[in-house]
Every structure is written in structure tokens, then in C-alpha cells.
Amino acid sequence: xxxxxxxxxxxxxxxxxxxxxxxxxxxxxxxxxxxxxxxxxxxxxxxxxxxxxxxxxxxxxxxxxxxxxxxxxxxxxxxxxxxxxxxxxxxxxxxxxxxxxxxxxxxxxxxxxxxxxxxxxxxxxxxxxxxxxxxxxxxxxxxxxxxxxxxxxxxxxxxxxxxxxxxxxxxxxxxxxxxxxxxxxxxxxxxxxxxxxxxxxxxxxxxxxxxxxxxxxxxxxxxxxxxxxxxxxxxxxxxxxxxxxxxxxxxxxxxxxxxxxxxxxxxxxxxxxxxx
Ligand code: AMP
Ligand code: FE
Ligand code: FE
Ligand code: ZN
Numbered sequence: 143x144x145x146x147x148x149x150x151x152x153x154x155x156x157x158x159x160x161x162x163x164x165x166x167x168x169x170x171x172x173x174x175x176x177x178x179x180x181x182x183x184x185x186x187x188x189x190x191x192x193x194x195x196x197x198x199x200x201x202x203x204x205x206x207x208x209x210x211x212x213x214x215x216x217x218x219x220x221x222x223x224x225x226x227x228x229x230x231x232x233x234x235x236x237x238x239x240x241x242x243x244x245x246x247x248x249x250x251x252x253x254x255x256x257x258x259x260x261x262x263x264x265x266x267x268x269x270x271x272x273x274x275x276x277x278x279x280x281x282x283x284x285x286x287x288x289x290x291x292x293x294x295x296x297x298x299x300x301x302x303x304x305x306x307x308x309x310x311x312x313x314x315x316x317x318x319x320x321x322x323x324x325x326x327x328x329x330x331x332x333x334x335x336x337x338x339x340x341x342x343x344x345x346x347x348x349x350x351x352x353x354x355x356x357x358x359x360x361x362x363x364x365x366x367x368x369x370x371x372x373x374x375x376x377x378x379x380x381x382x383x384x385x386x387x388x389x390x391x392x393x394x395x396x397x398x399x400x401x402x403x404x405x406x407x408x409x410x411x412x413x414x415x416x417x418x
Pocket of ligand 4: 150
């Protein structure tokens with residue numbers, strides 16, 4: 143297997159199945175020397191993961207995957223080498239989660255007014271530690287037998303034009319980039335294979351530091367293409383499995399999508415340049 147670093151992993155502090163300890167332990171067993179834990183909109187796993195990594199000899203780069211949006215399309219940005227005690231970062235992530243929670247309550251209220259017997263607790267059961275989104279509401283409706291399949295939730299109730307829709311807070315990539323760099327980190331475009339090229343270019347011009355080139359959703363042609371863009375715009379490269387575990391069906395992927403130690407060294411060199 144090429145490389146000894148996997149820079150995209152989730153724990154149960156967002157929508158992953160495993161604890162920070164499990165992830166670090168498994169990384170060690172898979173021969174990984176460096177990992178980054180990049181939970182969605184949360185950094186709760188990092189303190190424990192870093193400490194445990196030190197004990198057993200796995201370097202854990204403090205990361206996060208921030209949800210932003212452009213033209214109502216969700217765009218995920220990865221932040222690496224963050225100061226996990228940065229006040230603004232901590233405050234923002236709490237604010238984001240609070241906003242998503244309040245929005246979910248408004249949607250649930252609308253659904254109840256439509257005669258559906260669903261509560262916010264049903265939704266929380268689905269979201270666990272994640273910032274709450276419409277998929278959790280759809281799963282809660284399904285779990286309670288109020289719809290017959292997942293998509294019915296959107297088609298009947300919570301699509302953008304649905305009767306129970308509520309707008310979510312808008313987070314621009316620009317503000318996420320600022321948050322990451324103010325916390326001492328580097329920002330990367332996560333899984334660019336999911337986005338239009340015009341959005342990719344927009345993000346590059348907004349000042350992203352790098353692109354996630356290696357990702358399970360990318361084929362060989364895409365890897366070559368994104369590596370070309372990295373070189374063309376003098377950006378950094380990252381990559382990883384985007385591992386979640388459990389019901390996500392990606393257990394076999396663990397540690398299989400890697401980048402080299404040199405790739406991580408290039409990131410660290412950029413950090414030093416930013417500080418000096
Ligand atoms: P939220 O961020 O809470 O607005 O939820 C957005 C997510 O809901 C998207 O990433 C999709 O996974 C899902 N979603 C949005 N619209 C639909 C739809 N019409 N059908 C199925 N899933 C949808
Ligand atoms: Fe996820
Ligand atoms: Fe993502
Ligand atoms: Zn991810």
C-alpha cells in the first residue's frame with residue numbers, strides 16, 4: 143500500500159461509528175504512521191485521539207470537516223493542524239450546531255402541525271453526536287413508520303419546496319477559510335469529485351490551501367486530474383479514506399486510501415511559512 147498517512151476519518155463525535163481510541167488503535171494496526179480525524183463540524187474527538195496517538199505512536203493531526211454552502215449546494219472543507227483550543231473555532235462550531243438544532247425543532251413543529259407524530263428526541267436519536275440535518279429527520283420519520291421509504295420524507299415534506307421546509311444558516315467557504323486560518327490551520331477542498339468544476343475554481347480563487355486528491359469516490363482519471371490542478375495552482379495535496387464505519391458500508395476501506403509522509407511534510411512546511 144502506498145503511503146503511511148490517512149487524513150480523513152470520522153468518529154462518533156460526528157457521524158462515524160467508532161470512538162477516537164478505536165480509530166487510533168486501528169490505524170496503528172493498519173500500519174499508518176499519521177492520521178487526521180476530521181469530524182463534521184466538531185472537534186470533540188481530538189484531545190483524546192491526540193493523547194492516545196502519542197501513547198501508541200500514531201501522529202494525529204487535529205482536523206475538522208466544515209459544512210459550507212455555495213448556491214445552495216453543500217461544500218465540505220477540511221481544516222488541518224488546527225489549534226483545538228482556539229476560542230473562535232470552538233464558539234463557531236457550537237453556534238453552528240445550535241442553529242441546526244433550532245432549525246430541526248422548527249421542522250419538527252411543522253411536521254407535527256401536518257399531523258405526524260414525531261418529536262425532536264426521535265430526530266436526536268438518529269443524529270447522535272452529529273449536527274442535525276434533514277437526513278436525520280427523514281430517518282426518524284422512517285423509523286416511526288410515518289413514511290414507507292427515505293425519499294418519501296423529502297418528496298412529501300422536507301424538500302426545499304416541501305411544506306415542512308425551513309432554511310438553514312448560510313456558511314460561506316470564505317468564512318470557513320478564515321476560521322481555519324485564524325485557528326492556525328490549512329484548508330482543503332474535501333472530495334472535489336462531488337462538485338462542479340466552476341465551484342472548484344471559485345474555491346481556489348477564494349484562497350484554499352489544497353485539494354483532497356485521494357478519496358474513495360475518485361477514479362484514477364480524477365486523481366490525475368486533481369493532482370494536475372494542485373500543480374497548476376501551486377496548492378497542497380491531501381487524501382484519505384473518509385472512513386465512517388458501521389452502517390455506512392465502508393469497513394473494508396479503512397486505511398486503504400493513503401498519502402505519503404512527504405505529502406504531510408509539504409503541509410507542515412507551508413505551516414512554518416505561514417507563521418514566519
Ligand atoms: P440539510 O443540510 O439539513 O439541509 O440537508 C441536506 C441533505 O439532505 C443533503 O446533503 C441530502 O443528503 C439530503 N437531501 C436534500 N434534498 C433531498 C432530496 N430532495 N432527496 C433526498 N435527499 C435530499
Ligand atoms: Fe460524514
Ligand atoms: Fe464530506
Ligand atoms: Zn468526511
